[in-house]
Amino acid sequence: MDILQILLNGIVLGSLYACIAIGFSLVWGVLNIINMLHGSFIILGGYLTFFAWQYSGMNPVVILPIIAIILFGLGYGLQYFFINKVVMAPVLTTLTLTFGLDMILYNLMTVLFTATPRRVTLDLGTLSVGDLYLPIDRLLGMGLALLLTAILFLVMRASKIGRAIVAVRMDRQAATLMGIRVNHVYAITFGIGALMAGAAGAIFSMVFPITTNLTGTFLGKAFVICVIGGLGSVPGALIGGIALGMIESIAGYTIGPQNATTVGFVLMLILLVVRPTGIAGVKGYE
Amino acid sequence: MTEILRLENVGKQFGGIHAVNNVSFSLEEGEIIGLIGPNGAGKTTLVNLITGVHPLSSGKVIFAGEDVSRQQAFQAARRGLARTFQIVQPFPKMTVLENVAAGAMFGGGSTSVQEAMVLAREELEFVGLAHVADTAASSLALPNRKRLELAKSLAMRPKVLLLDEVNAGLNATEIDGALDLIRKIAARGVTILIIEHLMKVVLSISQRILVLHHGELIAQGDPRTVIEDPQVVEAYLGSKFAARVKAESHHA
Amino acid sequence: MKQLLCFGAFALWVAMIAATPLLADNYTIRIAISVSMFSVMAVSWNFIGGFTGYPSFSTAAFFGIGCYAGAIAQRNGVPLVLAWMFATILVAVFAALLGAIILRLKGHYFAIGSIAIVELTRLITSSWGSLTGGGDGLNVPLLQGNPQEVAGLVLYVMLGILVLAFVTSVYVDRSRLGFGLKCISQNEDAANMVGVNTTAFKIVAYTLSAVFCGAVGAVYASWVGYIDPTDSFSILLTLKVPVMVLLGGAGTLLGPILGTGVFILLEEIFWANFLEWNRAILGGIIVFLIFFLPNGLLKIQYLQLYAAVSRKLSIGSSKSGAGS
Numbered sequence: 001m002d003i004l005q006i007l008l009n010g011i012v013l014g015s016l017y018a019c020i021a022i023g024f025s026l027v028w029g030v031l032n033i034i035n036m037l038h039g040s041f042i043i044l045g046g047y048l049t050f051f052a053w054q055y056s057g058m059n060p061v062v063i064l065p066i067i068a069i070i071l072f073g074l075g076y077g078l079q080y081f082f083i084n085k086v087v088m089a090p091v092l093t094t095l096t097l098t099f100g101l102d103m104i105l106y107n108l109m110t111v112l113f114t115a116t117p118r119r120v121t122l123d124l125g126t127l128s129v130g131d132l133y134l135p136i137d138r139l140l141g142m143g144l145a146l147l148l149t150a151i152l153f154l155v156m157r158a159s160k161i162g163r164a165i166v167a168v169r170m171d172r173q174a175a176t177l178m179g180i181r182v183n184h185v186y187a188i189t190f191g192i193g194a195l196m197a198g199a200a201g202a203i204f205s206m207v208f209p210i211t212t213n214l215t216g217t218f219l220g221k222a223f224v225i226c227v228i229g230g231l232g233s234v235p236g237a238l239i240g241g242i243a244l245g246m247i248e249s250i251a252g253y254t255i256g257p258q259n260a261t262t263v264g265f266v267l268m269l270i271l272l273v274v275r276p277t278g279i280a281g282v283k284g285y286e
Numbered sequence: 287m288t289e290i291l292r293l294e295n296v297g298k299q300f301g302g303i304h305a306v307n308n309v310s311f312s313l314e315e316g317e318i319i320g321l322i323g324p325n326g327a328g329k330t331t332l333v334n335l336i337t338g339v340h341p342l343s344s345g346k347v348i349f350a351g352e353d354v355s356r357q358q359a360f361q362a363a364r365r366g367l368a369r370t371f372q373i374v375q376p377f378p379k380m381t382v383l384e385n386v387a388a389g390a391m392f393g394g395g396s397t398s399v400q401e402a403m404v405l406a407r408e409e410l411e412f413v414g415l416a417h418v419a420d421t422a423a424s425s426l427a428l429p430n431r432k433r434l435e436l437a438k439s440l441a442m443r444p445k446v447l448l449l450d451e452v453n454a455g456l457n458a459t460e461i462d463g464a465l466d467l468i469r470k471i472a473a474r475g476v477t478i479l480i481i482e483h484l485m486k487v488v489l490s491i492s493q494r495i496l497v498l499h500h501g502e503l504i505a506q507g508d509p510r511t512v513i514e515d516p517q518v519v520e521a522y523l524g525s526k527f528a529a530r531v532k533a534e535s536h537h538a
Numbered sequence: 539m540k541q542l543l544c545f546g547a548f549a550l551w552v553a554m555i556a557a558t559p560l561l562a563d564n565y566t567i568r569i570a571i572s573v574s575m576f577s578v579m580a581v582s583w584n585f586i587g588g589f590t591g592y593p594s595f596s597t598a599a600f601f602g603i604g605c606y607a608g609a610i611a612q613r614n615g616v617p618l619v620l621a622w623m624f625a626t627i628l629v630a631v632f633a634a635l636l637g638a639i640i641l642r643l644k645g646h647y648f649a650i651g652s653i654a655i656v657e658l659t660r661l662i663t664s665s666w667g668s669l670t671g672g673g674d675g676l677n678v679p680l681l682q683g684n685p686q687e688v689a690g691l692v693l694y695v696m697l698g699i700l701v702l703a704f705v706t707s708v709y710v711d712r713s714r715l716g717f718g719l720k721c722i723s724q725n726e727d728a729a730n731m732v733g734v735n736t737t738a739f740k741i742v743a744y745t746l747s748a749v750f751c752g753a754v755g756a757v758y759a760s761w762v763g764y765i766d767p768t769d770s771f772s773i774l775l776t777l778k779v780p781v782m783v784l785l786g787g788a789g790t791l792l793g794p795i796l797g798t799g800v801f802i803l804l805e806e807i808f809w810a811n812f813l814e815w816n817r818a819i820l821g822g823i824i825v826f827l828i829f830f831l832p833n834g835l836l837k838i839q840y841l842q843l844y845a846a847v848s849r850k851l852s853i854g855s856s857k858s859g860a861g862s
Contacts, residue, residue, distance in 0.1 A: 034646055086828060091646045092593040092780065093828060099777050100824025107818035216773055220657050223650050262661040265654055272651045273639055337731070363733035375728035377721055388721050391714060393733030399717060442733060 002131050006249050012134070012142045014245020019145035019203060020218055021225035022152060022237040023196030029232015030169040030189045031087060036099040037078070039219035040106050041194045045071055045201025046210040047109065050118040060120050061144070064202040068195045075194025080187040087186060102215075110212050117209035141207040148199050152192070153234040165189050169232065220261075224268040290315045290477050291336070291367075291446050296345035298328075298335055298501075305331045307501040308345070313446065318468070318478045320492030320509070322485070324522050328501040329481045330372060333448045337369050338362040350445065363393040368444035370435045372451040372481075378424035385423050386410055386437045393442025402441075409437040413467060429460045436467065440476075447471065449480045453487060465491055489513070497522060544792055548704060551795065556697055559690040567689045571761070573802050574696035578754045579775075580782045580794035581703040586747040587780055588789035589716055590740060591723030592641070596652040598776035599659045600629050600748040604755020605770040606663060606670055609678040612760070618681075622756040629752025630745055637744035641737065644726075653776065660771035675766030678759045692761040696754060703750040707791055710746070719743050723789075785827055787834030796835055 229240020786797025
């Protein structure tokens with residue numbers, strides 16, 4: 001295969017990966033929580049998009065924001081009513097709690113949706129330039145993923161809530177003194193995390209078949225990307241996502257697709273030990 | 287007197303910044319030495335270098351004739367180089383007795399838990415905390431936490447004890463108590479390096495004084511000589527204070 | 539006195555489990571095996587997660603490597619018991635080497651790293667087809683004897699490992715090692731300062747948390763006769779074991795055993811009655827545990843609870859008495 005084609009595939013995949021990981025990274029970076037629900041949020045977003053598309057026939061690009069808002073509400077509620085109660089507890093507690101919540105959500109999904117792989121088929125054809133081939137649905141997915149990433153970046157940078165999140169992350173106590181409702185901000189943060197996951201799931205459902213069996217896979221990708229890119233920053237997650245997409249694409253071609261994921265995990269472990277702040281090395285949230 | 291600890295051209299850089307630069311001095315067995323200097327002079331960093339918390343960037347630390355420049359913190363503790371922290375570091379959920387026993391067990395080389403407990407009780411007597419031996423360390427008020435820290439260090443059977451601001455946050459009466467205790471420790475033959483902000487305290491207890499400024503040792507020697515050193519006055523004391531101390535010492 | 543009570547309770551529990559082949563049906567024996575096996579893993583996890591306070595989630599990696607090492611050794615002609623021992627030793631060495639690397643991490647990073655180990659071992663096992671059979675799994679030579687005898691044998695071996703693990707944990711709890719681990723869990727820097735070789739202590743704790751898991755993994759593989767990567771390196775297992783310990787009481791001697799017993803009992807009830815919702819109910823138990831039993835069953839002040847409840851009841855009855 002052509003090297004350009006491999007890189008192109010890597011970038012497309014990487015943009016989707018970035019979208020998967022951003023919400024996870026935000027929640028980890030701001031709330032200090034490893035959110036085991038993240039994979040299920042993604043799949044939930046994907047399934048809801050599929051069923052909404054199937055029953056209403058609306059364009060999935062229109063459905064996506066609705067799904068994202070639903071996921072935001074779910075995330076906000078979970079954080080506000082449950083996770084906030086133990087948000088300062090050690091990682092063992094918070095991780096276990098989100099895992100318990102995930103078991104419930106996962107079970108609900110398998111019962112309601114079954115594990116059948118679902119995919120929104122758009123039949124947009126394939127774009128070819130010279131030797132390069134790219135299915136247009138993937139191109140669309142990449143565009144949407146990058147757009148969402150850019151929007152989140154702007155929200156974090158410029159909006160009032162974005163600044164409040166940054167303030168809470170930097171100094172919870174000072175933020176409280178300044179009149180920021182920390183619990184509300186935490187819930188919004190977690191909501192945004194879920195929103196991004198849901199949106200990523202919606203995008204994925206237009207590009208690949210999704211099934212509940214993939215929750216763990218997506219969660220694993222989020223781990224790897226966060227460690228590669230560093231925590232809690234939008235550019236970090238973008239860099240990490242694209243890096244992982246490239247690595248998997250190249251590894252898939254050179255040593256076989258069945259080993260591509262393994263390479264990601266190995267790299268992650270090495271980075272964890274050698275450079276836990278990630279390649280981008282950003283510690284603070286910007 | 288024999289030399290117990292010697293620093294040779296010790297330096298430490300954090301990302302290009304010289305936190306400690308080319309510091310050399312030595313401690314004689316049994317003496318009490320004061321280490322003073324303005325905030326950020328590198329006093330705590332120096333203690334961290336001596337006890338293996340940070341690796342040295344340059345120079346050597348010689349302890350009891352042995353080059354210990356590359357030791358780790360736990361090795362320093364076992365060798366007999368104990369220290370206290372500016373911000374006290376108890377094991378919060380353990381009892382006061384267990385805290386001290388931890389010092390006896392790992393730093394002091396007790397072979398069994400029972401032996402460590404016995405030793406710990408002696409040290410608690412010594413610092414005057416025997417009555418709270420079985421309460422949780424986290425429930426102690428600050429002065430007693432400082433005493434606990436001392437007892438824990440003493441249980442490690444130290445040859446040299448580095449005291450980092452043991453008096454910070456204490457009132458005048460409590461400081462007097464603490465100084466008595468430090469003298470009692472010195473009487474046991476433990477060499478003491480004390481970091482201290484209050485000049486009066488340093489002057490009253492130290493046999494020699496080291497002055498650190500911007501990571502460099504700018505003066506060392508007899509307390510009276512050091513505080514009259516123009517460089518020390520300039521860098522740290524301020525001329526007013528120097529004059530006052532001088533006046534007081536004349537009256538005395 | 540308290541210690542005696544602890545040992546007595548443990549001995550009684552072991553005796554009860556050991557009696558199942560004489561008294562109960564195959565289904566109950568299977569549960570007894572499962573209880574013993576998970577108890578071993580819970581007691582093991584307690585070394586690193588309970589005593590040392592490190593949020594380790596690598597149990598399934600140790601268990602899975604134990605499964606595969608035992609199975610592969612047997613398939614290559616190693617006698618049964620030797621194969622089990624080989625698996626145990628291999629897992630111990632693996633954990634010691636791995637520990638030297640990942641125990642530099644703390645908190646969230648350690649948690650993520652330890653979960654990643656499970657994923658990584660699973661992926662490697664899946665793709666190393668020539669050795670492990672890949673995703674198709676591996677048949678393990680069956681144990682000799684009729685099903686009843688096999689189940690009995692497996693149960694007693696598992697119980698033997700449990701006794702060994704428990705005795706080790708009692709020893710560690712009383713020894714210098716345990717003291718040092720508790721220091722590390724409360725303040726690692728301070729532990730280092732009083733002379734605890736924290737690196738070495740943590741590696742020992744991590745290895746102890748692995749070695750018995752490797753052993754039960756190998757025995758499990760022989761029992762079920764077939765293993766595959768998803769089943770052996772299961773994320774569910776790696777998270778379930780800490781939950782069992784938390785349920786009983788982390789850092790205590792009996793907590794892991796009590797927690798495992800209660801957890802598996804609940805799990806069996808839910809499996810039998812709400813098959814479809816089994817996972818959600820377990821999730822619900824975890825959520826309940828985190829909010830209402832954060833210190834586990836052993837650390838509840840039962841006397842106070844009893845006093846409070848009886849006070850409530852007596853108020854309730856006197857009220858109803860007044861009403862009638």
